[in-house]
Amino acid sequence: MNSANNGPYGDAVTQELIPAVEKQFRGLAKPHGRLLEGASTGGWGSLGLQLKYPDFFGGAWVFNPDPIDFRRYQLVNIYEDENAFYAPGRSWVPSDRPMRRGVDGQVNLSVKQVSQFEAVLGSKGRSGYQFNAWEAVYGPVGTDGYPRPLWDPMTGKIDREVAMYMRDNGYDLRYYTEKNWATLGPKLQGKLHFISGDMDNFYLNLAVYLFDDFTKQSSNPKSDATFEYGRPMKGHSWHSTNFADMLRNMAEQVKRNTPSGESRAWAEH
Numbered sequence: 001m002n003s004a005n006n007g008p009y010g011d012a013v014t015q016e017l018i019p020a021v022e023k024q025f026r027g028l029a030k031p032h033g034r035l036l037e038g039a040s041t042g043g044w045g046s047l048g049l050q051l052k053y054p055d056f057f058g059g060a061w062v063f064n065p066d067p068i069d070f071r072r073y074q075l076v077n078i079y080e081d082e083n084a085f086y087a088p089g090r091s092w093v094p095s096d097r098p099m100r101r102g103v104d105g106q107v108n109l110s111v112k113q114v115s116q117f118e119a120v121l122g123s124k125g126r127s128g129y130q131f132n133a134w135e136a137v138y139g140p141v142g143t144d145g146y147p148r149p150l151w152d153p154m155t156g157k158i159d160r161e162v163a164m165y166m167r168d169n170g171y172d173l174r175y176y177t178e179k180n181w182a183t184l185g186p187k188l189q190g191k192l193h194f195i196s197g198d199m200d201n202f203y204l205n206l207a208v209y210l211f212d213d214f215t216k217q218s219s220n221p222k223s224d225a226t227f228e229y230g231r232p233m234k235g236h237s238w239h240s241t242n243f244a245d246m247l248r249n250m251a252e253q254v255k256r257n258t259p260s261g262e263s264r265a266w267a268e269h
Contacts, residue, residue, distance in 0.1 A: 001048050001171075005136045005147045014053050028266070032058040032257035035250050039063035040204075040236065041133070047173055047192070054187035059253055061193045061246065064204050064236050066134070069174035070167060072206040074099060076111070078150060078163040085112040085156030103199040103235040112156060119153040135162075138171035174211045178218075185221045190257070192225035197234030204236070205229070 002010040022029040034057045038046035043065030050060035067073045075097050076084045086094040100109040114131065121127035124146035125135055135147045139162050142148035150166070151158045170176045177184060192215075196208045208227070215223035230238040241249070255267050 001045065001052065001137060003137045004141050004169075005139065010049065010052055013049070014056050028254070031056055032259070033254055034058050035253065036060040037063070037246070037250070038065075039239075041066050044068060044173070048171075050188070050191060051173060051177055051184065052170070054184060054191075057191070058257055059191040059193070059250070061195070061250070063195045063239060064197060064200050065194075065208065066204065067207045068172075069207040069210040070163070070172040072203070072210060074111070074203045075206070076158075078158060079160075079167070081158060083156045084115070084151040084158055085110070098203070100201055101199075101203070102201065103197075103233040105199070115151070115153040115156065125149060138166040138169075140165045174207070174214055177211075178214050181218060182220070185218065185223065189221060189224055190253070192223070194225065194227045195230075195238075195240045196228075197230040197236065197238035199233050199235055201236040 002008045018027075018034065019029070021027060027033065036046035036050055036057055036059065038044075038061075040063070043062045044067070046060045047062045047065055047068060050057050062068075071077045071079060075087070078084075081088055085097055087097050096110045096112055098107040098109070099111045099114050101107050114129070118127035118129045118132050121129060122132070124144065125132040126146070131150070131153075132147070135150050139150060140148050148162050149159065150162045166172060167175050177188075194208055194211065196205045198205055212225075212227045215225045215227075228240045230240065239246075251267060255264060258264055
């Protein structure tokens, strides 16, 4: 995705990389022939590319994506919570906020532990780890030239200006979709497929539920996005089908969306 810190990756992928690949490998260089699939961070990227370039891509399979609604940035609501480390509502005994769990619910890492681990790995957001990576993609450039952190890695205090920058610049994908639904909606029909385990190890299913809620309430047009949830106790690596069947489903979508009169010879082999 295009990013203030990382540069114009979205434009580079769509304007340079994909055209070069299609030319070299005789790809179907039309929207109906360009499908996206990704899991975890790749799931967020697949959805983001489909949303930001809706006329370029013909569908996205979004597996257990990184947070696609920042009211559930894992378990943090970055717009309302004051602190990422501690869950609200227990002022007298602060409750450490979990970051990772087993499918049985057993917590094995907290937001505080991972944030401080990243600070040890590299200062100024240079750890290359999860929270720093998100801040580099979603956030603004700080006065020191490095990504401005969403929260203080030592105290957990959330910087609300950074949170609103992330939302208002289109990185909260549910917010972006809802805000632009009048123009996006017609271009996304038949294109969005979400897959998530109900016990995602990083609580990523929670943001998928919120995106699902939006699609159910959408209108003009009503969204036809599909959602599959793995139950019970399906974690971050859960897929609803094997990759061979997923590719067959993708091929069927390409065939369905091939304009009348265009060759389907590729599908006969």
